[in-house]
Amino acid sequence: MKKASLFEIFKIFFIIGLQLLGGGYVIVPLLKKYIVEERNWLTEEELVDFYAMSQCIPGIIAGNIATCAGYRTRGFLGALMAIAGIVAPSFIIIIALANILSGIIEYPVVQNAFWGIRVSVVILILLTIKDLWAKSVNSKFTYTLFSIILICLLILPISPTLIIILSAFIALIYGKIKEQKNA
Amino acid sequence: MLKLYFLLFYEFTKIGIFALGGGYAALPFLYYMQAKYNWFTVDELTNMIAVSNITPGPIGINMATYTGFTTAKFLGAIISTVAIVLVPFFMTIIITRLFTKFQDEKCVCSVFEGLRPAACALLASIGIKLLIDTITSRNELSAITIDYHALILFIILLIPFSFFKKNPLLTIMAGAVGGIIIRSLF
Numbered sequence: 542m543k544k545a546s547l548f549e550i551f552k553i554f555f556i557i558g559l560q561l562l563g564g565g566y567v568i569v570p571l572l573k574k575y576i577v578e579e580r581n582w583l584t585e586e587e588l589v590d591f592y593a594m595s596q597c598i599p600g601i602i603a604g605n606i607a608t609c610a611g612y613r614t615r616g617f618l619g620a621l622m623a624i625a626g627i628v629a630p631s632f633i634i635i636i637a638l639a640n641i642l643s644g645i646i647e648y649p650v651v652q653n654a655f656w657g658i659r660v661s662v663v664i665l666i667l668l669t670i671k672d673l674w675a676k677s678v679n680s681k682f683t684y685t686l687f688s689i690i691l692i693c694l695l696i697l698p699i700s701p702t703l704i705i706i707l708s709a710f711i712a713l714i715y716g717k718i719k720e721q722k723n724a
Numbered sequence: 725m726l727k728l729y730f731l732l733f734y735e736f737t738k739i740g741i742f743a744l745g746g747g748y749a750a751l752p753f754l755y756y757m758q759a760k761y762n763w764f765t766v767d768e769l770t771n772m773i774a775v776s777n778i779t780p781g782p783i784g785i786n787m788a789t790y791t792g793f794t795t796a797k798f799l800g801a802i803i804s805t806v807a808i809v810l811v812p813f814f815m816t817i818i819i820t821r822l823f824t825k826f827q828d829e830k831c832v833c834s835v836f837e838g839l840r841p842a843a844c845a846l847l848a849s850i851g852i853k854l855l856i857d858t859i860t861s862r863n864e865l866s867a868i869t870i871d872y873h874a875l876i877l878f879i880i881l882l883i884p885f886s887f888f889k890k891n892p893l894l895t896i897m898a899g900a901v902g903g904i905i906i907r908s909l910f
Contacts (some may be wrong), residue, residue, distance in 0.1 A: 567756030597836045600812020601784040608816040631781025635789040657903015658774045661896045664852040669748045687841040694849035701752045705742045712838020
């Protein structure tokens, strides 16, 4: 395997970042093409394993996979180049758009468009909830946990961080109890 | 100003650690941040989410850059973006070093199983609040009335888009066109 230059790592992840549209899962075929098939920076098996594993690491999946592939290729600097590459297109495009939008947001037609877009965002969130629900709320335990948290959140403004920490404890304890029952 | 940068860094580092499962998981944190600091309005935040959805790049990064920029300009954008990837970056390196071959880490993954319903409930609470917020409006006496224009647009958009695979670009374009038509004709 030819050693990749740091610039090439940055470049490839920049190109991947530019093509990420519509969130999450589109990254797998892109990585397969650029990293596995064209460059051998990861084997296909490593990619699949790491993708599964990255669901269990905090953070943005695309960023984590980039870090992993960069690190495997050129160590710490490689990881740094990879994460910089995947973040750069987002950063540049958002800053440019933010400047353009703040200049035209006062026009009535733009205001009306964004008024409608807010309805779209609600729909996108509801559809995401539906997907998440189908994947995660499927037993008495998960159903109870979901209901309690939702009711609490609708009544009180609780910090999401606190909810996640408490749920992690509950899930850990529940896992241990279930293990003992099965043993 | 220095305090603002520090707060941004702190809040986005927290999102990097605790928002599990893709870009949308960051939303409850952002709405909570909005209520806590008032760096931007709810409507501004929703606009930023929409733009983050239809521009290239991971949604989580887009939202960090955008909210950081809105709060504290260019430096704010850099701080938020770096903060959101910082902890996961080092965690990924550690894990990549530890495991030459990745296998299912049963204990860690079972905790994450339990966290998914929590992440879902967090998002559901935001979804419900935003839905109510969108289809109602307050009049001068601060009584709540239904915003029929928004309700109609909601129903028109919900029916087709709930049948097809999720398509953020198309959903947002349809909302924009619908918004322009409804708001300028009625």
